[in-house]
Amino acid sequence: MLDSIKRWIGGTRGKPDGRAVQAWALQRGLSAKRVRQDEGVVVEGPLNGNTWRMEWGVPQRTYLLDRELRMRMDLRLPASMQMLITSRALAEELEQAAYALFTQDMQTQIDSGMPEEMRWLAMFPKVQVAAMKPLRSRFSAVANAPGPLNAWLDPALIAKLDEASRGWLANDEPMVLMTLRGRLYLRFEALEPTAQMLDGALSLYEAAAKSALAATQAVSGQQQAWPTNSSTAWQSHLPSDFPE
Incomplete structure (x- = not known):
């Protein structure tokens, strides 16, 4: 919570300047365009079809x-595949906020104003994932079932998380990586994006x-890996803020 307060005190930094994002996309042969009266940039690219x-x-999250x-992409994963990885400090902050809402019995705000990542951190039981042990001080992971989460956190993903925490996430910036309704989402605070x-x-x-x-294939034959009780009956807060 302290980090959020410090960022808030620091104030905003004026109108978004997306030239660095556009230049990065152009250098990599990706499509990029300014949107919303130049208040944002959208980039698109291919990955395995x-x-x-x-x-x-402008952020969609408070x-x-x-x-x-x-970032988002429709991977056509099982709809009930609900997995979440967050930076550790953010996980603790969101858990505290969710607990405060629950204990104050603010049901309306819980149902309509709480994003999925906050709900999942409050609802899903903590799963001991052996692969996360080296990163436990920097990241937190939860899911509605342990099987898919264990399969998702393969050596390649763990290596990239470790690399991020030593590089562009070295200052413990708020970060969320999650699967929801067949899609994969990544979001993090990025005041001044660099290449x-x-x-x-x-x-x-x-x-x-x-x-x-790969996790979908690994657990596809395990019926128990896909719970039928789903928290996605709640309102989603993940649609794009920019037009398609």
Whole structure:
């Protein structure tokens, strides 16, 4: 919570300047366009027959300040595959906020105003994942079933998370990586995107996508791995803020 307060005191940094994002996309042969009266940038690119979408601009989440970078792609994963990885400090902050709402019995705000990542951290039991042990001080992971989560956190994804925590996430920036309704999402605070940050985010996202698809295959024959009780009956807060 203290980090959020410090970021808030620091104030906003004026109108978004997406030139660095556009230049990065152009150098890599990706499509990029300014949107919403130049208040954001949208980049799209291919991955294994799918199209990922990157957006940079005004945050969609209250726990992110100034500027946010978010990515999404429809991988056609099982709809009940609900897995979440967050930076450790953010997980603790969201858990505290969720607990406060629950204990104050603010049911309306819980149902309509709480994003999925906060609900999942409050609802899903903590799963001991051996692969996460080296990263436990930097990241937190939960899911509605342990089997898919264990399969998702393969060596390639763990390596990318470790690399991110030593590079573009070295200052413990708020970060969320999750699967929801068949899609893969990444979002994190990005005040001034650099080529190194964008390359790192895309590299992490690609590793997460590949391991999520592999996890689907690995547990496809395990009926118990896919719970039927789903929290996605609640309102989603993950649609794009920019037009398609």
